Amino acid sequence: MLELKNVQCRYGRITAVNGVSLAVSKGELVSIIGANGAGKSTLFSAICGLVTAWDGEIRFKGASLKGLSPSDIVSRGISMVPEGRQIFAPLSVMDNLLLGSYCVKQTRGARKREIARMMELFPILGERRDQPAGTLSGGEQQMLAIGRALMAKPELLVLDEPSMGLAPKIVKMIFDTIQQLRAEGVTIVLVEQNAGAALAIADRGYVLETGKVVLEGSAGALLCDEGVKQAYIGGTPHSPPRDELLLIGA
Amino acid sequence: MDKERVHNLLFVGVVVVTGVVVENTYLLQVMTFIGINTLLALGLNMLMGYAGQVSLGHGAFYGIGAYATAYLSGTLGISPWLALVCAIFLAVGVAFVVGRPTLKLSGYYLGMGTLGFGMIVHILFREAGSITGGASGFVGIPMLTLGPLLFEGGQSYFYLVWAVVFGAIFLCRRILDSKTGRALAAIHGRENAAVALGVDAHSLKLTVFMFSAALGAVAGFLYAHFVLFISPDSFGFMASVKMVTMVVIGGMASVWGALIGAVVITLLPEVLHGFADHEMIVFGLILMGVMIVMPQGLTKGVMERYARYKKRA
Numbered sequence: 004m005l006e007l008k009n010v011q012c013r014y015g016r017i018t019a020v021n022g023v024s025l026a027v028s029k030g031e032l033v034s035i036i037g038a039n040g041a042g043k044s045t046l047f048s049a050i051c052g053l054v055t056a057w058d059g060e061i062r063f064k065g066a067s068l069k070g071l072s073p074s075d076i077v078s079r080g081i082s083m084v085p086e087g088r089q090i091f092a093p094l095s096v097m098d099n100l101l102l103g104s105y106c107v108k109q110t111r112g113a114r115k116r117e118i119a120r121m122m123e124l125f126p127i128l129g130e131r132r133d134q135p136a137g138t139l140s141g142g143e144q145q146m147l148a149i150g151r152a153l154m155a156k157p158e159l160l161v162l163d164e165p166s167m168g169l170a171p172k173i174v175k176m177i178f179d180t181i182q183q184l185r186a187e188g189v190t191i192v193l194v195e196q197n198a199g200a201a202l203a204i205a206d207r208g209y210v211l212e213t214g215k216v217v218l219e220g221s222a223g224a225l226l227c228d229e230g231v232k233q234a235y236i237g238g239t240p241h242s243p244p245r246d247e248l249l250l251i252g253a
Numbered sequence: 254m255d256k257e258r259v260h261n262l263l264f265v266g267v268v269v270v271t272g273v274v275v276e277n278t279y280l281l282q283v284m285t286f287i288g289i290n291t292l293l294a295l296g297l298n299m300l301m302g303y304a305g306q307v308s309l310g311h312g313a314f315y316g317i318g319a320y321a322t323a324y325l326s327g328t329l330g331i332s333p334w335l336a337l338v339c340a341i342f343l344a345v346g347v348a349f350v351v352g353r354p355t356l357k358l359s360g361y362y363l364g365m366g367t368l369g370f371g372m373i374v375h376i377l378f379r380e381a382g383s384i385t386g387g388a389s390g391f392v393g394i395p396m397l398t399l400g401p402l403l404f405e406g407g408q409s410y411f412y413l414v415w416a417v418v419f420g421a422i423f424l425c426r427r428i429l430d431s432k433t434g435r436a437l438a439a440i441h442g443r444e445n446a447a448v449a450l451g452v453d454a455h456s457l458k459l460t461v462f463m464f465s466a467a468l469g470a471v472a473g474f475l476y477a478h479f480v481l482f483i484s485p486d487s488f489g490f491m492a493s494v495k496m497v498t499m500v501v502i503g504g505m506a507s508v509w510g511a512l513i514g515a516v517v518i519t520l521l522p523e524v525l526h527g528f529a530d531h532e533m534i535v536f537g538l539i540l541m542g543v544m545i546v547m548p549q550g551l552t553k554g555v556m557e558r559y560a561r562y563k564k565r566a
Contacts, residue, residue, distance in 0.1 A: 077451030
């Protein structure tokens with residue numbers, strides 16, 4: 004469904020993403036993990052059209068996304084949940100949700116049904132529908148950000164650090180919701196620093212370091228990998244099934 | 254009936270009754286100017302208050318509206334109503350050409366860009382003497398007529414201007430209550446997040462810039478056919494600053510704020526005539542005082558204070 008081939012992104016002379024290739028199949032939940040400054044958010048921005056890829060190719064459902072604006076990309080079925088929630092604080096919860104369907108042409112009835120679906124998925128948003136979004140707690144804001152992205156009825160949902168700044172209990176709730184969405188058939192790319200939680204719910208994962216994919220494989224294998232554990236999870240030594248993983252550049 | 258509808262009806266009622274009750278020509282004239290200034294503030298408020306873009310050159314669109322109708326109806330003799338359509342198209346066209354590159358800027362840079370544009374247009378008004386009458390002004394603007402109706406100042410012009418103001422308020426409200434209004438609020442708050450949702454921020458800003466230019470041109474048209482004589486100084490830098498002041502004093506992102514701002518900025522100089530040479534000092538001090546006590550503008554400031562008072566009582 005989504006395919007990145009040798010994607011490079013630069014900010015002036017600094018290369019933030021350096022030749023990343025990855026693929027996401029329909030219905031999959033793929034996690035991209037890495038430390039601060041690894042290039043995860045730049046990669047997220049490149050997929051969503053917020054940053055132009057200097058080189059390489061990004062294809063969605065077989066068509067290139069090159070030169071497309073973020074609004075075109077949303078219209079083609081990719082929705083994003085940006086880092087730090089980025090909700091519109093003075094607007095009501097309802098207005099935030101409606102903004103999610105800005106690019107979607109739908110009847111008033113269809114929009115109402117979508118809103119009702121979001122309220123069902125996140126009941127707390129229903130209770131707070133007329134409240135300014137800025138008055139919601141961090142966890143509620145994250146639910147709103149996800150709900151807002153889902154309003155566009157995406158085929159691919161890209162989330163950037165949904166666990167950032169949230170309490171472990173809330174993180175668990177958010178990740179449960181992501182799993183539920185995946186079960187409903189939404190393809191998901193999860194860009195996360197919280198490697199343990201991200202890999203625990205993913206099918207596959209990619210490890211990004213200094214703008215490059217250094218490791219990729221099934222989420223289970225990555226979770227057991229000694230290097231991943233020491234660098235991103237901090238767990239106890241465990242038998243490393245490295246043969247299941249593809250070491251890039253090794 | 255909901256609260257908003259009651260407010261609207263009350264507002265229309267007050268204006269209609271005022272037109273009937275007030276017979277003093279001077280007072281009617283001041284209230285007509287309030288209406289014209291409300292149109293200017295409404296347009297700029299859409300740009301500044303809702304889209305979050307500063308323009309220090311909006312006097313130019315006001316002038317384009319006034320000079321276009323003056324030249325077309327006064328010199329060429331075409332119907333002023335046709336001239337109004339041409340004036341709007343001209344202002345919107347200029348806004349498109351200027352806004353396309355300028356609105357890619359933001360903050361101070363956008364302010365400087367629009368300031369430069371306003372100054373250039375002001376110089377053009379002064380220097381293109383064969384069309385505009387130059388620094389000495391344009392004389393010979395015809396009065397407005399509509400069938401048997403002659404709008405010759407006083408009550409008839411008062412109602413004409415306020416009818417246009419009602420229309421503009423209605424239009425602004427419709428825009429703000431639509432998905433475009435929500436998108437405007439979104440790009441004002443978090444442009445990047447809005448873009449990530451698929452909002453085309455640049456074209457939306459450009460559209461609002463053109464809309465506010467159109468309202469400025471309509472205000473210019475009404476001004477020209479009201480005073481029947483125009484000169485470049487009415488549309489220079491100070492006119493642009495006055496518009497910004499109306500928006501800020503009344504309260505940004507509020508349709509009623511535009512009206513309150515226009516009332517205050519039009520009435521204050523009239524009320525302060527008694528201070529003679531010190532008029533501008535007192536004017537400035539009052540504006541400073543309002544901004545210190547109610548930085549969010551008079552409308553929101555008074556409403557917040559009233560809500561606090563009600564809560565305490």
